[in-house]
Amino acid sequence: MVSDMINATEQSLNFDGTQLVMVKGGTGKPLLIFHDELGYPGWMTWNESLAHERTLHIPLQPGYGKTPKLDWVRTYRDLAGFYSQVVREMKLDPIDVIGFSAGGFIAAEMAAADPHIFSKIVLVAPMGIKPAEGEIMDIFPITIRTHLRATVTDPAGTPEFLKLYGGEMTPEQFEAFEDARSESARIGWEPYMHNPSLPHLLHGLKTPTLLVWGTGDHIVPRGCIDAYKKAIPSAQIATIEKVGHRPEIENSAEFERVVSRFLAA
Amino acid sequence: MKIGYFTERPVRWLPEEVILKNGGHFAVSNKYFDREKAADEYNYWIDENCLAEELGFDIIGLNEHHGNPFCMGSVMNVEAAILARLTKRARILLIGNPLPVIKHPLRMAEELAEIDLISRGRLITGWVRGAGSEQFFNNANPAYNREMFEEAHDFIVQAWTRPGPWRYEGKHFHFRHVNPWALPYQQPHPPMWIPGVISPETVRWCAQHAYPYFGLGTSLGPTCDLWEYYADEAQKHGYQAGPENFGYVIPTFIAETEERAQELGKGFLFGGGQNSFARTEHTLPPGYNSREATRRLAKQPQGSWLGVSGDKMRGQMEERTIDPEEVHRKLEPGYKRSQEQFQLIIGNPKNVTAKLKTILSVLRPGALIIFSVQGQVGNEDRQTSMRLMTQEVMPVLKEHANQIGLVDALERPPGQSKLQSGVKRVQVSDRSPLKEMGMS
Numbered sequence: 050m051v052s053d054m055i056n057a058t059e060q061s062l063n064f065d066g067t068q069l070v071m072v073k074g075g076t077g078k079p080l081l082i083f084h085d086e087l088g089y090p091g092w093m094t095w096n097e098s099l100a101h102e103r104t105l106h107i108p109l110q111p112g113y114g115k116t117p118k119l120d121w122v123r124t125y126r127d128l129a130g131f132y133s134q135v136v137r138e139m140k141l142d143p144i145d146v147i148g149f150s151a152g153g154f155i156a157a158e159m160a161a162a163d164p165h166i167f168s169k170i171v172l173v174a175p176m177g178i179k180p181a182e183g184e185i186m187d188i189f190p191i192t193i194r195t196h197l198r199a200t201v202t203d204p205a206g207t208p209e210f211l212k213l214y215g216g217e218m219t220p221e222q223f224e225a226f227e228d229a230r231s232e233s234a235r236i237g238w239e240p241y242m243h244n245p246s247l248p249h250l251l252h253g254l255k256t257p258t259l260l261v262w263g264t265g266d267h268i269v270p271r272g273c274i275d276a277y278k279k280a281i282p283s284a285q286i287a288t289i290e291k292v293g294h295r296p297e298i299e300n301s302a303e304f305e306r307v308v309s310r311f312l313a314a
Numbered sequence: 315m316k317i318g319y320f321t322e323r324p325v326r327w328l329p330e331e332v333i334l335k336n337g338g339h340f341a342v343s344n345k346y347f348d349r350e351k352a353a354d355e356y357n358y359w360i361d362e363n364c365l366a367e368e369l370g371f372d373i374i375g376l377n378e379h380h381g382n383p384f385c386m387g388s389v390m391n392v393e394a395a396i397l398a399r400l401t402k403r404a405r406i407l408l409i410g411n412p413l414p415v416i417k418h419p420l421r422m423a424e425e426l427a428e429i430d431l432i433s434r435g436r437l438i439t440g441w442v443r444g445a446g447s448e449q450f451f452n453n454a455n456p457a458y459n460r461e462m463f464e465e466a467h468d469f470i471v472q473a474w475t476r477p478g479p480w481r482y483e484g485k486h487f488h489f490r491h492v493n494p495w496a497l498p499y500q501q502p503h504p505p506m507w508i509p510g511v512i513s514p515e516t517v518r519w520c521a522q523h524a525y526p527y528f529g530l531g532t533s534l535g536p537t538c539d540l541w542e543y544y545a546d547e548a549q550k551h552g553y554q555a556g557p558e559n560f561g562y563v564i565p566t567f568i569a570e571t572e573e574r575a576q577e578l579g580k581g582f583l584f585g586g587g588q589n590s591f592a593r594t595e596h597t598l599p600p601g602y603n604s605r606e607a608t609r610r611l612a613k614q615p616q617g618s619w620l621g622v623s624g625d626k627m628r629g630q631m632e633e634r635t636i637d638p639e640e641v642h643r644k645l646e647p648g649y650k651r652s653q654e655q656f657q658l659i660i661g662n663p664k665n666v667t668a669k670l671k672t673i674l675s676v677l678r679p680g681a682l683i684i685f686s687v688q689g690q691v692g693n694e695d696r697q698t699s700m701r702l703m704t705q706e707v708m709p710v711l712k713e714h715a716n717q718i719g720l721v722d723a724l725e726r727p728p729g730q731s732k733l734q735s736g737v738k739r740v741q742v743s744d745r746s747p748l749k750e751m752g753m754s
Contacts (some may be wrong), residue, residue, distance in 0.1 A: 190450050192595045192629065224605070231601030235457035 075100030112232035129158030161250035180272025189210035202265035238305025263292035315715035318373030319366035325383035333585030334638035339384040339591035398433035410440030414462035457601030521547035524729030528561035561681035581661035581689025594629035663706035680722035
């Protein structure tokens with residue numbers, strides 16, 4: 050894992066008795082980031098790059114090891130409700146958001162419930178809506194190693210992937226992944242990583258939205274992007290060639306370019 | 315002590331190569347299903363279980379698995395209902411109904427009550443969490459497995475004992491009109507015996523409810539540890555655990571000669587044996603085990619029942635390819651080792667008797683369930699093993715059990731030996747035979 054948080058600190062926040070661990074770093078206008086279903090991987094190149102212009106707020110999902118599990122949260126919609134309370138409590142709204150994979154699901158649920166909570170939305174290979182075609186890969190009946198490898202098209206050619214996940218996995222890393230997988234299963238098992246009512250509730254959303262998708266994504270099919278585009282017709286689509294589910298590490302330069310341009314516009 | 319008979323009712327027509335290539339029994343395509351052969355087999359298994367009663371077994375044990383040719387029992391309550399009518403004396407033991415996987419405790423309460431009624435009170439019901447693979451097959455959320463297990467159990471006990479109609483609104487189950495018109499024949503309800511593999515939570519839960527805990531072929535040393543842990547927990551609830559709190563299920567095959575037994579006993583290794591019940595990724599779904607159980611598992615490198623093992627856990631960290639040749643290569647030494655460690659009991663009546671006596675001395679269970687051979691062993695050889703067991707082995711075991719005071723749960727309901735606070739409890743297992751044999 051990348052642990053040298055050059056520009057970030059980890060803070061434990063308290064919201065009416067509920068603890069939330071948040072990574073915060075950078076300078077400038079706040080930007081909310083939701084990590085994916087495997088947890089926060091650490092401060093990466095793209096974080097460092099964006100943090101020169103934006104203050105990044107990265108909540109560590111409850112039940113993923115650092116933030117205690119919230120038993121009453123039983124669905125992604127529940128989790129989105131909790132995060133919405135957090136954003137309001139912190140008086141961050143309206144705020145720009147980037148959500149990765151299941152983190153995109155969370156952001157979409159928040160926008161559906163409160164169309165004014167975000168000023169701009171970036172959904173990177175988002176889960177949350179049943180794909181028009183294809184299936185979201187079932188990440189639960191595969192080993193963690195298989196899952197990780199499936200997230201990029203070329204593990205060996207992706208230095209940041211090797212830095213994060215290469216080499217032998219320690220029991221501690223395994224346990225952290227198991228925490229994340231368990232919690233993702235708990236709230237996303239059925240319907241599998243989507244909510245049938247979400248596309249209906251997104252209708253009419255005017256918030257500028259960018260959908261980012263890599264052409265080699267084996268986890269979230271293009272059908273999810275098409276389904277989101279149908280639900281939010283004004284959404285723009287940025288397709289990045291020759292990358293998989295993790296464009297932010299597989300082609301971080303291109304990822305930063307499309308995201309920065311969208312956020313700055 | 316009670317001695318029971320149990321078979322997984324394995325699919326016997328499937329080429330072994332198919333299982334090996336699949337890397338496990340679970341998820342073998344049902345394109346290999348053969349309706350005619352299956353019809354014959356389901357009828358045969360009923361007949362074989364009736365024979366078990368006829369030969370003198372005290373208990374007929376049934377189980378179920380899903381999407382898996384390792385075991386033909388997909389809905390064991392159906393088989394139990396048939397046996398309830400066809401048999402007269404033997405207790406029918408279900409080890410057990412996978413409550414979180416079935417996800418309908420009211421229906422379960424009704425089905426079991428009918429079985430108990432038809433058998434006029436011969437049902438012993440057991441509960442399990444369901445194998446890891448079954449969480450996938452039945453789409454049961456593994457992260458809620460234990461919660462659903464406990465809630466379903468509590469609900470069923472209520473449904474059997476609390477006059478209806480009443481409304482139930484729990485966390486995972488909701489029933490607006492609980493008033494089943496099929497209630498158990500036994501009062502207040504059938505006995506409950508709980509099988510388990512490694513999970514300390516299950517042991518703790520059994521001790522709390524004074525339910526007998528059944529080790530599923532777990533190795534002897536760790537089983538002693540687990541049973542002493544049960545006894546510690548029992549003490550917290552004010553009673554001394556004894557043989558009535560424990561049962562043991564042991565894979566066993568007997569033939570007239572040692573050579574024949576060793577040859578046919580290899581049926582236990584068919585398709586990779588129980589260690590290849592399911593592939594690594596299907597064995598431990600996310601959230602299925604607690605952190606505590608996972609850590610305990612990591613300390614048990616060898617596979618135990620249904621292939622749950624530390625190796626499997628470490629396998630989750632790796633990306634592995636399936637190598638049928640490697641599986642085969644590992645089987646032979648494993649066969650010998652499993653016998654040395656008393657996890658497989660195979661031999662002529664004399665040798666089997668000696669080994670089973672040792673198991674009784676070490677684990678001191680109130681019930682011993684003989685798990686018949688897997689693989690493609692024919693009916694005649696299976697029945698020979700059953701006959702030798704009941705005619706030559708069982709009388710010696712019963713006498714030995716009497717001598718060392720192995721009382722079973724039907725003779726002395728668990729939890730009745732009260733312990734005054736401050737009184738030291740007694741050991742429930744005896745490791746001395748293991749030490750004499752150089753085993754820990």
